[in-house]
Amino acid sequence: MNGAVTGGVAPEGAEVVLEVRNLSAEYAASRGAVRAVENVSFTLHRGEALALIGESGSGKTTLSLALIRMLVRSAKVTKGSVRYLRNGESLDVLALSERELRRFRWSECAMVFQGAQNAFNPVLRVREQFLDTAYAHGKRDRAWVKKRTLELFRLVRLDPERVYNSYPHELSGGMKQRALLALGVLLDPQVVILDEPTTALDILTQRAIIDVLSEMRSRLGFSILFISHDLALAAEMADRVATMYAGEIVETGTVDNLFYEPLHPYTLGLLRSVPRLSGSQDLVSIPGSPPDLISPPSGCKFHPRCPFATGRCEQDAPPLEDFGGGHLAACWHTERVVEARAGLWDAPAVSPTQTDAQADAQSSIRGVRE
Ligand SMILES: Nc1ncnc2c1ncn2[C@@H]1O[C@H](COP(=O)(O)OP(=O)(O)OP(=O)(O)O)[C@@H](O)[C@H]1O
Ligand code: SF4
Ligand SMILES: [Mg+2]
Numbered sequence: 001m002n003g004a005v006t007g008g009v010a011p012e013g014a015e016v017v018l019e020v021r022n023l024s025a026e027y028a029a030s031r032g033a034v035r036a037v038e039n040v041s042f043t044l045h046r047g048e049a050l051a052l053i054g055e056s057g058s059g060k061t062t063l064s065l066a067l068i069r070m071l072v073r074s075a076k077v078t079k080g081s082v083r084y085l086r087n088g089e090s091l092d093v094l095a096l097s098e099r100e101l102r103r104f105r106w107s108e109c110a111m112v113f114q115g116a117q118n119a120f121n122p123v124l125r126v127r128e129q130f131l132d133t134a135y136a137h138g139k140r141d142r143a144w145v146k147k148r149t150l151e152l153f154r155l156v157r158l159d160p161e162r163v164y165n166s167y168p169h170e171l172s173g174g175m176k177q178r179a180l181l182a183l184g185v186l187l188d189p190q191v192v193i194l195d196e197p198t199t200a201l202d203i204l205t206q207r208a209i210i211d212v213l214s215e216m217r218s219r220l221g222f223s224i225l226f227i228s229h230d231l232a233l234a235a236e237m238a239d240r241v242a243t244m245y246a247g248e249i250v251e252t253g254t255v256d257n258l259f260y261e262p263l264h265p266y267t268l269g270l271l272r273s274v275p276r277l278s279g280s281q282d283l284v285s286i287p288g289s290p291p292d293l294i295s296p297p298s299g300c301k302f303h304p305r306c307p308f309a310t311g312r313c314e315q316d317a318p319p320l321e322d323f324g325g326g327h328l329a330a331c332w333h334t335e336r337v338v339e340a341r342a343g344l345w346d347a348p349a350v351s352p353t354q355t356d357a358q359a360d361a362q363s364s365i366r367g368v369r370e
Contacts, residue, residue, distance in 0.1 A: 023080030051238035
């Protein structure tokens with residue numbers, strides 16, 4: 001479905017740090033190939049945060065693992081390119097040797113995995129895990145590692161000495177997640193991929209993690225690929241958003257583009273399924289369930305669930321088209337979405353357990369537009 005180029009609004013003068021073109025990846029399963037990522041293209045700029053949103057099974061984790069070549073053995077990249085750029089040099093990530101990959105993975109591009117709070121080895125103190133990680137990537141100066149770790153712990157608002165000398169079980173979920181963020185940026189990567197970094201944390205802790213992340217980003221200047229189910233967090237965290245459906249990016253643009261002027265029925269459906277503060281709008285869930293990625297629907301993969309689908313949608317896959325200012329969508333009938341989205345933001349969106357602070361953040365997003 002997706003065209004060759006996914007645009008985006010480059011922050012003024014910002015250089016490109018990651019360029020993904022027409023990337024496809026699949027898993028070998030007994031029934032056939034699971035086409036988990038199909039023809040995905042996007043660009044990430046220095047210091048930018050791009051949020052990837054979509055239902056469970058839409059391919060977000062597979063895409064991010066493909067970017068750092070950490071797919072399981074049964075999976076492979078079948079097409080496309082991943083280029084990482086630094087100081088005018090360009091690395092072809094899919095062509096790196098194992099040795100080059102080891103350096104790339106933590107020093108250039110780090111990933112905080114989905115459900116990673118249990119990633120710490122329970123029998124090793126936190127300090128040993130930081131030292132091991134640094135050592136494995138060629139940093140053998142223990143004094144440097146300690147100094148850097150304590151600085152990072154301060155930045156993520158942890159008590160540095162206490163946490164450094166703790167065992168993982170002595171830390172709460174939120175503390176472990178902060179320690180993982182610190183571990184992610186230990187070797188000063190240019191790109192950090194965060195796969196559902198706040199899932200399984202209570203709402204106040206989520207809030208604190210998002211604050212910490214924003215501060216880290218502004219202090220350290222890395223770029224973020226932020227994967228989330230939570231639209232409010234994505235809106236708050238990101239500069240740009242990409243909606244993923246059945247392995248494809250179906251819409252991408254600025255936060256304002258996607259949240260206030262969605263052009264794809266699936267993005268609209270996601271927004272409509274978020275509760276409102278006033279409770280004034282009925283929640284509308286997206287009918288049906290995500291397709292089988294071994295034999296996805298013909299034409300537009302969303303057509304069996306789409307309220308605007310026509311015969312054309314069943315036959316032909318729509319290309320990802322630029323609607324101006326880097327707002328791209330893959331849909332034959334965007335004009336129907338424009339009509340249907342009227343009134344979408346009459347009341348602010350809020351998750352059922354959202355704090356006042358998050359509601360304020362939502363209001364401020366609305367304020368930017370109004
Ligand atoms: N090891 C695997 N073997 C076969 N299929 C897999 C495997 N891992 C994932 N898949 C399939 O690939 C597709 C994409 O999965 P992926 O985990 O990337 O989605 P996701 O968007 O990250 O979902 P979630 O939001 O639940 O984390 C799904 O259809 C999933 O069933
Ligand atoms: S209107 Fe057609 S092309 Fe657009 S999302 Fe629905 S099914 Fe796909
Ligand atoms: Mg996932």
